[in-house]
Amino acid sequence: MRELSLNILDIAQNSVSAEAKTVTITVTAKDNLLTIRIDDDGKGMPKDFLEKVTDPFTTTRTTRRVGMGLALFKQEAEKCGGKFTIDSTPDVGTTVEASFKIDHIDRLPMGDLAETITTLVVAAPQIDYVLRYNVEDRGFGFDTRQIKRLLEGLPIESPEIVAYIREMLTENIKEVNGGISL
């Protein structure tokens, strides 16, 4: 992966496969630590599967017995002085959290997080997505449930709406970054 936002997209896709109703992505950058957390209310996984889930040869897919997503995300965090945790309860949901030293030379850039969110909205519009984005003491929130309420049944994945969501997120993320490059 070339951007952390691609890892976020990849991990959130696991939530889509786990039939989550809501996926919450929390990005916090404070005191030289970037923390990315993805919570879902999907079907979760049993303890024995959870224990081996970051092994690249563990997967739920059936085309091949290789699953790289979580293993890659864990490696990205640990190679730049961060930590990786995953917690899951069957029928309740899963939480994945990874942290990164912001000034570590090997840290991947955040990249286009707005595009990650719009990709999720287009790819699985039935799911609700929440983004909480905080840098130091600044922040903003985004929730597709609010947009769906405004739309009153019109599809959120309509290209016009998706284009606006992307524009809005890009601008708000830039403003919250306040000149810091994540």
Next chain:
Amino acid sequence: MKTIEEINAIKAKMQAQLNMRSSIDNAGDTRIVVGMATCGIAAGARPVLNAFVEEITKRNLKNVKVTQSGCLGMCKLEPMVEVYVPGKEKVTYVKVTADSARRIVAEHIVNGNPVLDFVIGNE
């Protein structure tokens, strides 16, 4: 900060367009399916999916739906895209980029000629 309130204006425009459409028949939709597993994402599927959405918006194409699939098992050919035009055979594109996505919309979706340069077997 931009707010979601601006969506109301877009909504009004969409409702007007929706009323003009003679039929809202999902079965007649063209489907563009982008592979979005770890392999697809790492190979560049995210900008490809968004390029399709942008090009469809720019050309104001209706009855075209962009969606995703998982891994199709040929990870080295990602990003892979399948195009389903009603009444036609499925076309599978491989190693798709944002630029080739725009060409696929123009030549295949609009003009009905699959772009042979990017179809599987020609990579």
